[in-house]
Amino acid sequence: MTASAEVHKGLEGVIADTTSTSLVDGEAGALYYRGYPIESLVNYRFAEVMHLVVFGDLPDPRRLNEVEDYLWHAGRLPAEVAATLRVLARNGAHPMVTLQAIAPILALEPPAQRLGRTDEEEEGLLVAARIPAALALINAALEDHPEPAYPVSRRYGERYLQLLTGKLPSAEAVEAFEVMQVLQLDHGFNASTFTARVVTSTLAPPASALAAAMGALYGPLHGAADQGALEMAMEVGEPQHARAFVTQCLATGRKVLGMGHREYRVVDPRAKILKAMAERSATEFTNRRLLNTLSAVEAAFVEQTSAKRRALRANMEFYKGVLCLSLGIAKEYFTATFAASRAFGWLAHIVEQRQDNRIIRPAALYVGPAPREPGARQKVG
Numbered sequence: 001m002t003a004s005a006e007v008h009k010g011l012e013g014v015i016a017d018t019t020s021t022s023l024v025d026g027e028a029g030a031l032y033y034r035g036y037p038i039e040s041l042v043n044y045r046f047a048e049v050m051h052l053v054v055f056g057d058l059p060d061p062r063r064l065n066e067v068e069d070y071l072w073h074a075g076r077l078p079a080e081v082a083a084t085l086r087v088l089a090r091n092g093a094h095p096m097v098t099l100q101a102i103a104p105i106l107a108l109e110p111p112a113q114r115l116g117r118t119d120e121e122e123e124g125l126l127v128a129a130r131i132p133a134a135l136a137l138i139n140a141a142l143e144d145h146p147e148p149a150y151p152v153s154r155r156y157g158e159r160y161l162q163l164l165t166g167k168l169p170s171a172e173a174v175e176a177f178e179v180m181q182v183l184q185l186d187h188g189f190n191a192s193t194f195t196a197r198v199v200t201s202t203l204a205p206p207a208s209a210l211a212a213a214m215g216a217l218y219g220p221l222h223g224a225a226d227q228g229a230l231e232m233a234m235e236v237g238e239p240q241h242a243r244a245f246v247t248q249c250l251a252t253g254r255k256v257l258g259m260g261h262r263e264y265r266v267v268d269p270r271a272k273i274l275k276a277m278a279e280r281s282a283t284e285f286t287n288r289r290l291l292n293t294l295s296a297v298e299a300a301f302v303e304q305t306s307a308k309r310r311a312l313r314a315n316m317e318f319y320k321g322v323l324c325l326s327l328g329i330a331k332e333y334f335t336a337t338f339a340a341s342r343a344f345g346w347l348a349h350i351v352e353q354r355q356d357n358r359i360i361r362p363a364a365l366y367v368g369p370a371p372r373e374p375g376a377r378q379k380v381g
């Protein structure tokens with residue numbers, strides 16, 4: 001590459017490939033899965049929208065039954081996989097670190113049930129289906145509890161919450177949880193999805209691509225902003241401290257997590273839905289105070305960044321934590337819960353990438369020393 005070449009730092013605006021899974025309209029603040037606006041999809045079960053994203057259409061009742069049955073059977077961890085996971089988790093790393101390490105192992109010992117897809121797709125589906133039980137096991141190992149019994153419910157959200165919290169959730173909690181998971185399914189060429197596509201482009205197996213994507217999601221500029229935003233609200237403490245906190249962040253270059261987005265120039269449409277849900281769910285004093293603090297941080301941030309070349313607004317991560325806490329999900333499991341949903345979106349992109357593959361290999365503008373000779377030197381030894 002010559003020195004006159006233009007560098008697209010962060011690949012902003014670079015169209016790297018086509019996709020038919022989701023459309024992100026950053027100017028209008030709209031998101032569509034396979035053509036359907038997300039606002040219309042929040043009325044469907046998670047398993048239905050997952051089917052839409054991965055397979056391209058909403059399932060009829062018979063297929064939904066088949067998919068929910070598959071997720072239940074496939075989602076149960078084989079004994080040896082569970083034992084490996086338990087040993088790894090006991091090292092005490094963050095659940096996302098353990099989950100990434102175990103992801104390829106989750107593909108071992110597949111069940112007899114399949115969804116009639118290719119071997120590669122079935123591998124990805126299996127890893128994604130097993131994430132909820134894997135998280136419950138990580139939680140049990142870290143807390144030194146016995147492994148939770150595998151729930152009888154075929155409903156994805158009910159099973160997930162029961163696995164993670166140890167309690168049978170209310171119907172309202174299941175609905176709210178599934179809406180959140182629907183909103184997290186897919187989002188164009190975000191960093192973790194692009195990672196999955198890069199790994200897939202080398203023809204590495206889906207389980208390797210999913211593990212790599214988990215690594216990308218765990219960064220605070222991407223998926224881990226959910227835990228980060230909530231911890232920031234805890235640090236701020238009270239709404240009246242928000243203005244000074246934002247001033248300090250902007251003066252020192254510290255990122256206010258959960259604010260700003262590469263694509264959206266207006267509020268992220270998912271953030272609007274999640275904020276309303278967080279408001280409805282935060283009845284308990286601590287969660288209400290966290291919500292009010294976040295709201296004050298958002299107002300101060302929007303005001304203090306109004307002179308920037310770009311409008312910076314709340315993204316999906318900002319209010320999500322309050323909803324998660326209300327559902328009984330501890331903050332260390334926010335990003336892993338995001339991964340549990342996004343894994344299906346990653347799979348949709350893995351399938352798309354494999355269908356029309358070319359290795360992803362951009363060019364670099366070399367800025368190191370000009371070619372030179374090391375000069376004469378005595379041979380060592």
Ligand SMILES: CC(=O)SCCNC(=O)CCNC(=O)[C@H](O)C(C)(C)COP(=O)(O)OP(=O)(O)OC[C@H]1O[C@@H](n2cnc3c(N)ncnc32)[C@H](O)[C@@H]1OP(=O)(O)O
Nearest residue numbers: 220221222223225255256257258259260261262310315317
């Ligand atoms: C599911 C998700 O992944 S959603 C995103 C989750 N991530 C976060 O919430 C982390 C906080 N946000 C950010 O770091 C960024 O906004 C990102 C990573 C989301 C997007 O990054 P970019 O597209 O490179 O940011 P962008 O070019 O729009 O930033 C413009 C300016 O605003 C600043 N800015 C952007 N977001 C923030 C923020 N949250 N806090 C402080 N300043 C910010 C940038 O530093 C830049 O400043 P400059 O013009 O003085 O250089």
Ligand SMILES: O=C([O-])CC(=O)C(=O)O
Nearest residue numbers: 186187189190191262316
């Ligand atoms: O699109 C992005 O860059 C990040 C995001 O919102 C997502 O992955 O959901």
